[in-house]
Amino acid sequence: xxxxxxxxxxxxxxxxxxxxxxYGGEEFLAILGDTELPGAKVFCEKVRNHVEQAHFMYQGQxxxxxVSIGVAQRSDYPSMKALVNGADERLYDAKRKGRNRVxxx
Numbered sequence: 001x002x003x004x005x006x007x008x009x010x011x012x013x014x015x016x017x018x019x020x021x022x023y024g025g026e027e028f029l030a031i032l033g034d035t036e037l038p039g040a041k042v043f044c045e046k047v048r049n050h051v052e053q054a055h056f057m058y059q060g061q062x063x064x065x066x067v068s069i070g071v072a073q074r075s076d077y078p079s080m081k082a083l084v085n086g087a088d089e090r091l092y093d094a095k096r097k098g099r100n101r102v103x104x105x
Contacts, residue, residue, distance in 0.1 A: 002056055002065060009050050013043065027091070029084070037073045037104060044069045044102040052100070066100035076105060 003026065010028055014020045023029040032040050051067045070090025077083040086105055094103035 001058055002063070005054065005056055006051065006065070006067070009054060010047055013047050013050060018043075023084075027088075029087075037071065040071050040073065041102055041104050044071055048100065048102055068094035068099045069102045070094055071102060071104040073105060 003022070007020075007022065007028070010020050010030065014030065015032075017033050019031040019033075021029060030043070032043060035043070048067050048069060051065055054065070056063050056065045068091060070087045070093065072083050072086035072090060074080075074083050077086050090103040090105055094101045097103065
């Protein structure tokens, strides 16, 4: 239920030209075409703030949910695989630094 609600939030924040989806487990991926790193950080902060303000319910009880986000820019990586790995590394940096944050490359 929480993943479904989060997917709805990320889709609401995305533009029609963006591609967003579940990447695995509890991870999502957003491809923001024609967006430089500063714009991607703005998008990610909007998602993070939206999640922070949302009322997630599970089995009739409100639960706290946070989101940690890693951001990477395509021009900084030689391939799409390297780009995704770079974003994943930033995600784990965000988790190590306390969670509920956006960590850019």
